[in-house]
Amino acid sequence: MRIINPATEEMIEDVAEDNRLTLSNKFQLLKQAQHSWQHTALTDRIKTIQGFSALLETNLETLAGILTSEVGKPLQQSRNELKGAITRIQWLTQNAEQYLAGEWMKAETNPEEKFVYEPLGVVCNISAWNYPYLVGVNVFVPALIAGNAVMYKPSEYATLTGLEINKLLKKAGVPDAVFQLAIGAGAVGDALLHLPFDGYFFTGSYKTGKLVYEKAALKMVPCQCELGGKDPLYVAEDVRDIKDTAISAAEGAFYNSGQSCCSVERIYVHEKVYDRFVHEFVQEVKSWKIGLPTGEGVFIGPLTRKEQLAVLDQQVREAVRRGAFVLTGGKRPTHKGYYFEPTVLVNVTNDMSLMQDESFGPMIGIMKVADDEEAVKWMQDTEYGLTASVYSSNKQRAEGILEQLNVGTGYWNCCDRVSAALPWSGRNHSGIGATLSYIGLRAFTKTKAYHLKNPG
Numbered sequence: 001m002r003i004i005n006p007a008t009e010e011m012i013e014d015v016a017e018d019n020r021l022t023l024s025n026k027f028q029l030l031k032q033a034q035h036s037w038q039h040t041a042l043t044d045r046i047k048t049i050q051g052f053s054a055l056l057e058t059n060l061e062t063l064a065g066i067l068t069s070e071v072g073k074p075l076q077q078s079r080n081e082l083k084g085a086i087t088r089i090q091w092l093t094q095n096a097e098q099y100l101a102g103e104w105m106k107a108e109t110n111p112e113e114k115f116v117y118e119p120l121g122v123v124c125n126i127s128a129w130n131y132p133y134l135v136g137v138n139v140f141v142p143a144l145i146a147g148n149a150v151m152y153k154p155s156e157y158a159t160l161t162g163l164e165i166n167k168l169l170k171k172a173g174v175p176d177a178v179f180q181l182a183i184g185a186g187a188v189g190d191a192l193l194h195l196p197f198d199g200y201f202f203t204g205s206y207k208t209g210k211l212v213y214e215k216a217a218l219k220m221v222p223c224q225c226e227l228g229g230k231d232p233l234y235v236a237e238d239v240r241d242i243k244d245t246a247i248s249a250a251e252g253a254f255y256n257s258g259q260s261c262c263s264v265e266r267i268y269v270h271e272k273v274y275d276r277f278v279h280e281f282v283q284e285v286k287s288w289k290i291g292l293p294t295g296e297g298v299f300i301g302p303l304t305r306k307e308q309l310a311v312l313d314q315q316v317r318e319a320v321r322r323g324a325f326v327l328t329g330g331k332r333p334t335h336k337g338y339y340f341e342p343t344v345l346v347n348v349t350n351d352m353s354l355m356q357d358e359s360f361g362p363m364i365g366i367m368k369v370a371d372d373e374e375a376v377k378w379m380q381d382t383e384y385g386l387t388a389s390v391y392s393s394n395k396q397r398a399e400g401i402l403e404q405l406n407v408g409t410g411y412w413n414c415c416d417r418v419s420a421a422l423p424w425s426g427r428n429h430s431g432i433g434a435t436l437s438y439i440g441l442r443a444f445t446k447t448k449a450y451h452l453k454n455p456g
């Protein structure tokens with residue numbers, strides 16, 4: 001499998017892919033090793049993962065460089081991702097003992113009643129490339145802490161990072177057979193669905209997630225899917241500072257070249273502040289430096305996947321054909337690399353592909369609305385349900401709007417952020433199940449209840 005640098009289109013490395021036989025052998029290793037890992041003390045498993053986190057920290061510059069080389073995100077954003085992963089691991093390791101401890105429900109009675117959290121067993125994690133450290137850590141860290149053995153399939157676009165994760169987990173002390181890598185693309189992912197795992201944890205697109213969920217259902221094992229989004233942001237007329245709001249919204253839409261599951265993908269603005277907001281927004285977008293992701297001060301790098309350029313192109317063309325205006329960007333630059341100019345479109349309607357289908361690139365449609373009611377109507381007009389943001393100086397008003405939306409996360413005066421203490425979940429086409437928080441720790445366990453009757 002050829003690993004291509006998306007900024008230069010040059011090959012970085014050629015990596016051997018797994019096949020059904022190697023995957024089956026790796027599965028057997030995991031199966032044999034899981035039991036003794038489960039019976040290693042929880043505190044020791046936590047210490048091992050803390051060691052992994054320390055290694056991420058000491059190797060941060062090298063790891064950031066590798067990540068940037070294969071996914072194309074600006075180097076500073078790669079560093080930020082690693083720092084974010086370290087913070088998440090900190091929360092998970094600090095809270096695991098409390099939330100994975102069993103509970104006595106009736107300690108003094110006969111029979112006594114208690115329940116414990118047992119690991120699922122051998123779990124499979126099929127992952128995405130856009131934040132390989134963050135979305136990886138969401139799954140394999142709590143899975144390992146909880147006593148599972150893990151088959152980790154990094155995206156084919158984040159293979160080198162997957163190899164580094166494997167190396168550092170082993171260096172930190174995770175037994176070799178407890179964590180295995182599956183290297184390859186869709187066919188390797190599909191092969192994993194034919195092995196008898198005890199749980200599937202998928203991060204990726206709705207299209208693939210649906211396939212994974214269907215196949216896992218027949219096995220009657222837990223399956224969680226963290227999928228895409230078309231996340232809306234509403235700017236009410238009472239925002240304290242239009243410029244700050246525009247800068248915050250623009251960052252939320254274009255950070256990592258818009259390749260975040262919780263990127264802002266649609267913006268609705270109250271008509272009273274629409275013109276000023278659009279002006280400030282476009283000024284901000286035009287101020288960014290585009291270029292090689294290793295370049296100083298670069299905010300917009302290439303897309304990771306060449307195929308997405310055609311999707312963006314098609315979304316712009318359809319929108320323009322139907323009456324939208326491009327205020328900036330709208331096309332690919334002529335130089336090498338999978339670049340697309342940061343693009344802002346107005347005069348859009350909610351039935352355009354730009355406002356309905358995940359763009360997953362540096363592109364946004366901004367639409368004028370008359371009031372909160374109209375904003376809610378358009379925000380809800382989607383098949384996705386990951387996050388939604390409301391910018392307003394009135395908390396009650398914002399919460400009132402967020403309550404009406406079918407999303408896993410609501411933001412007031414912020415966007416595009418994840419907290420390790422809160423469950424990360426999607427509704428509808430954005431997925432099923434949750435990672436992070438104590439719910440995300442327990443997601444890798446099954447409960448066992450005990451009724452303990454003393455014969456005396």
Ligand code: NAD
Nearest residue numbers: 127128129155185186189190204205208226227228229261
């Ligand atoms: P993708 O669906 O193309 O691929 C995801 C993974 O599935 C990859 O490892 C891929 O090799 C594998 N795969 C592909 N075909 C498969 C098959 N038939 N069977 C089994 N596995 C298969 O998604 P992607 O392009 O890697 O990631 C981008 C998507 O992920 C976006 O939609 C984004 O919004 C979403 N995402 C969601 C979250 C979240 O937390 N909700 C986080 C990150 C990314």
